[in-house]
Amino acid sequence: MANWSDPRPTAAPFGTSAADTRGAAYDAGLRSYMLSVYNYMASGVLLTGIVALLFASGGRDSLAAQVFLAPGILKYVVIFSPLAFIMVLNFGLNRLSTGAAQLIFWAFAAVMGVSMSTIFLVYTGTSIAITFFATAVAFLSLSLYGYTTKRDLSGMGTFLIMGVVGLIVASLLNLFFKSPAMAMVISAVGVLLFAGLTAYDTQRIKSMYAYVAGTDMIGKAVIMGALSLYLDFINMFQFLLSFMGQRD
Secondary structure (H helix, E strand, O other): OOOOOOOOOOOOOOOHHHHHHHHHHHHHHHHHHHHHHHHHHHHHHHHHHHHHHHHOOOOHHHHEEEEEEEEOOOOHHHHHHHHHHHHHHHHHHHHHHHHHHHHHHHHHHHHHHHHHHHHHHEEEEHHHHHHHHHHHHHHHHHHHHHEEEEEEHHHHHHHHHHHHHHHHHHHHHHHHHHOHHHHHHHHHHHHHHHHHHHHHHHHHHHHHHHHHHOOHHHHHHHHHHHHHHHHHHHHHHHHHHHHHHHOO
């Protein structure tokens, strides 16, 4: 990427101003940056899906069944272990190299695959596939909106994050109440919240490029952007599946 702090003049084609040249270079850099974010995010989702499918292959005789249907705390360790990777990336990013952040992201996606393998024990393969494609279409539409809209979505951020916190509290409470009606409401609200977060996060990630372009942080910014969109996609998929999935 060009160094715009370089005092040396740069020749521009006849009829093209230096500002136009800089703008074109910025747009090209932004497209490359966002493409990298989407590539990492999509690759992470693919890895999660492959691991989940392999771990659950064999149905009731699969590794997933042996872990999640057996008594003991192992299943809870597997379910909550992805949180450890998220915390490392969020709180230790400045101390990590770009390569280390990439490895942690791939490890996180793989562990999420193990954690999500239970869906193949609960829902039919057809309903999982239909829900996945529905989520993919919704995600692409919402992310495209977040990328192209001129409306400032930053005001939505606080509201959406507060909504997610409330959703977590409601989900924990429903572990005790076990109310099907409450579970349906939680699923519906969850789909709406993560739909909004998809658009909001896309715009936020796009805006971040202005701060990291040409710096050593751009590789890490790509990973964190991919992680945000990955979580939006996975959560929207899980809530939509619990809302419309057909149980096996």
